Amino acid sequence: MLLIECPHCGPRDETEYQYGGEAHVAYPEDPSQLSDKEWAEYLFYRNNPKGLIAERWAHAVGCRRWFNVVRDTVTYEIKAVYRIGEPKPEIGGVK
Amino acid sequence: MAEQLLTDTTALRRSPLAHLAQQMHEQTVTGERGVALREIPFLTMVGIRVAPGTPAADAVAAAAGMPLPTGHGRVTGTAGATAILWIGPDEFLLVGPEGVGPAEIGPAGSDLRAAGSDDAGTAAGLARALGTEPGQAVDLSANRTTLELSGPSARAVLEKSCHLDLHPRAFAVGTAVATTLGPVQVLLWRTEELTWRIMPRASFAEYTARWLLDGMTEFASPEVP
Numbered sequence A: 001m002l003l004i005e006c007p008h009c010g011p012r013d014e015t016e017y018q019y020g021g022e023a024h025v026a027y028p029e030d031p032s033q034l035s036d037k038e039w040a041e042y043l044f045y046r047n048n049p050k051g052l053i054a055e056r057w058a059h060a061v062g063c064r065r066w067f068n069v070v071r072d073t074v075t076y077e078i079k080a081v082y083r084i085g086e087p088k089p090e091i092g093g094v095k
Numbered sequence B: 001m002a003e004q005l006l007t008d009t010t011a012l013r014r015s016p017l018a019h020l021a022q023q024m025h026e027q028t029v030t031g032e033r034g035v036a037l038r039e040i041p042f043l044t045m046v047g048i049r050v051a052p053g054t055p056a057a058d059a060v061a062a063a064a065g066m067p068l069p070t071g072h073g074r075v076t077g078t079a080g081a082t083a084i085l086w087i088g089p090d091e092f093l094l095v096g097p098e099g100v101g102p103a104e105i106g107p108a109g110s111d112l113r114a115a116g117s118d119d120a121g122t123a124a125g126l127a128r129a130l131g132t133e134p135g136q137a138v139d140l141s142a143n144r145t146t147l148e149l150s151g152p153s154a155r156a157v158l159e160k161s162c163h164l165d166l167h168p169r170a171f172a173v174g175t176a177v178a179t180t181l182g183p184v185q186v187l188l189w190r191t192e193e194l195t196w197r198i199m200p201r202a203s204f205a206e207y208t209a210r211w212l213l214d215g216m217t218e219f220a221s222p223e224v225p
């Protein structure tokens, strides 16, 4: 069980949260200009690193707010937690 | 010829746990290991959405007669009368006595801000205080019901299925949080040293009450050494 630190409520069990996939995937400026391939890449293609990834979580049963987490996919260690709108912290040279 | 004689519709209300009132009463445990469960039905609950530090927040606080709580776990006001619970960074829940709820609100779509003046602490009163400032005050009284668990063993009953640290050093009197009890999302509010309010949504109320009654059962027997 992961212990995730909600930026508003503090540490809570993983079961209180909902996972939201990779963070910082920008919505296309003008989706109608995209090719099918580009649209599919926006919708479905995500990084799958062995190591650090920034991802979205929601404190579903608590304050119900979305926030971002930097997690190590190998160790499951959570390296950083930051609010929506805040820049991704630089950790260990990973952008 | 049928006549409309019913003027007080509150007589038709059924609280979500009315059918378990007797059973909850019968399972009261007294003495050193005592614990009791009861429903406090029909409390007024108003969902408030305002950004702290804005004119909207100030207006709502003034209308409610108390400041908005400033962070996780915090509560302003008093459980016995009217209180405001922190739910999220811009979300609060006003909990007050029965009787200042939906009846004051009017039919869907009616102008809440045109309601009467004797409605301080109701959704209508708060919405009117909000005026044209960005925000929201909505009556949610039927969303959750309130269970009160009390007695020396109350914390032990909760600790069976709540993952939070409920020791007084971490969860003082006057703390309220949104979390889970077993699989059920609830608001958990410590109103006194040995008294807790558990507020599940109405459709989860029976499950929650039976869950707690099951957790209380062992305390009716002597402690197993």
Ligand SMILES: [Zn+2]
Binding pocket: A006, A007, A008, A009, A010, A059, A062, A063, A064, A065
């Ligand atoms: Zn939270």
